[in-house]
Amino acid sequence: MPVVKRQVGQKFAVPGRSLFKQSAYADLVLPTEFVEPSGELKDFSLLVHGEKKVGKTTLSLQGGRVLLLQFDPPQKAYRRLEIVVKEWGHFLAILKKLEEQGNRLTGMYDRIVIDGADIWFQQCQAYVCKQLGIKHPQDEDFGVAWSALRQEFSLGVDRILKLPRGVWFLCHSIWKEIKSRSGIKQERLLPRLSGMAEEILNGKVDGWFAYDFEGDERILILRADQKTGAGHRMDFEDCPHFRTTDKTHVPIQYLRAGPSAKTAYQRLEAAFNNVLPAVDLFSLETVVPSKSPVRVLVKRRSK
Numbered sequence: 001m002p003v004v005k006r007q008v009g010q011k012f013a014v015p016g017r018s019l020f021k022q023s024a025y026a027d028l029v030l031p032t033e034f035v036e037p038s039g040e041l042k043d044f045s046l047l048v049h050g051e052k053k054v055g056k057t058t059l060s061l062q063g064g065r066v067l068l069l070q071f072d073p074p075q076k077a078y079r080r081l082e083i084v085v086k087e088w089g090h091f092l093a094i095l096k097k098l099e100e101q102g103n104r105l106t107g108m109y110d111r112i113v114i115d116g117a118d119i120w121f122q123q124c125q126a127y128v129c130k131q132l133g134i135k136h137p138q139d140e141d142f143g144v145a146w147s148a149l150r151q152e153f154s155l156g157v158d159r160i161l162k163l164p165r166g167v168w169f170l171c172h173s174i175w176k177e178i179k180s181r182s183g184i185k186q187e188r189l190l191p192r193l194s195g196m197a198e199e200i201l202n203g204k205v206d207g208w209f210a211y212d213f214e215g216d217e218r219i220l221i222l223r224a225d226q227k228t229g230a231g232h233r234m235d236f237e238d239c240p241h242f243r244t245t246d247k248t249h250v251p252i253q254y255l256r257a258g259p260s261a262k263t264a265y266q267r268l269e270a271a272f273n274n275v276l277p278a279v280d281l282f283s284l285e286t287v288v289p290s291k292s293p294v295r296v297l298v299k300r301r302s303k
Contacts, residue, residue: 030254037239041272042166047117047201048067049173049191050211055261057115059211060181062265064110069094071116071123081109088127091120091155095156098163103127106164114160117171121197124153146196154200161204169201173210195287207232211257218257219282220268225253234272243274244281253281 038044042063050056060066064151068082071093075082075203085091098105100114114120125258128149129135137145160167174192179185189210191198202208210221210230222242234241235251242252252271257264258280270276 045210058261071119088123180283
């Protein structure tokens with residue numbers, strides 16, 4: 001890849017982008033009918049973070065034909081449709097091929113997975129720095145490089161999310177110290193992403209879930225608690241998802257992953273469709289066996 005020679009402070013121009021042409025939208029038609037919400041989990045975008053070896057990749061490969069864009073080492077233990085991505089330019093070439101398929105993509109894959117979203121962002125940063133002829137964004141004055149990095153990464157995220165398939169972004173979790181509104185510092189289990197990458201991805205995906213161990217059991221955390229970052233926007237009033245099957249129909253916060261990736265995905269899909277049996281839900285409250293049972297809170301483990 002050629003390096004663009006430039007003076008420090010010179011405006012960053014992204015190759016291949018054309019100026020806005022109003023004539024390109026001459027046939028624009030305003031919508032007059034509602035677009036119905038999707039009723040399938042595979043159509044949505046998710047950011048899934050979890051500890052090493054908890055099973056993020058195997059979970060993402062469930063539910064049909066999945067294209068795995070691998071930024072970690074190849075997943076040799078799995079039967080898969082995989083491309084090991086070497087650099088950001090390689091990713092852009094793959095993305096262009098996917099865009100050229102148009103609606104035919106729906107017959108090729110049921111989901112696209114970015115495995116190693118933290119490395120994916122690092123590749124984007126290296127690409128932008130090479131374009132600018134610098135080693136790190138902080139080497140550029142006035143935040144020019146940081147702005148260019150945000151623009152490049154946001155565009156890449158937008159383009160892959162516009163594909164007619166759902167996309168999952170996978171990354172490891174990390175314990176980070178944060179300060180609450182009251183000023184109290186505490187640790188939370190969050191995606192192992194830079195501040196910029198997390199801000200961009202969390203702002204664009206439909207949900208971000210945590211895959212974690214609770215004792216000897218693996219659980220999926222769909223809504224945040226005091227120790228874990230998670231949440232989603234798939235719970236609209238006219239089309240709610242991830243609700244319990246009982247009369248209360250309350251939002252699901254935790255669900256048991258079960259003994260295998262297949263079971264975990266089946267339970268996730270059942271939770272999405274509001275038909276998950278209560279026995280598969282996980283509660284942080286338990287009963288201590290004694291003559292006078294006392295309800296206690298099982299604290300989520302920290303480090």
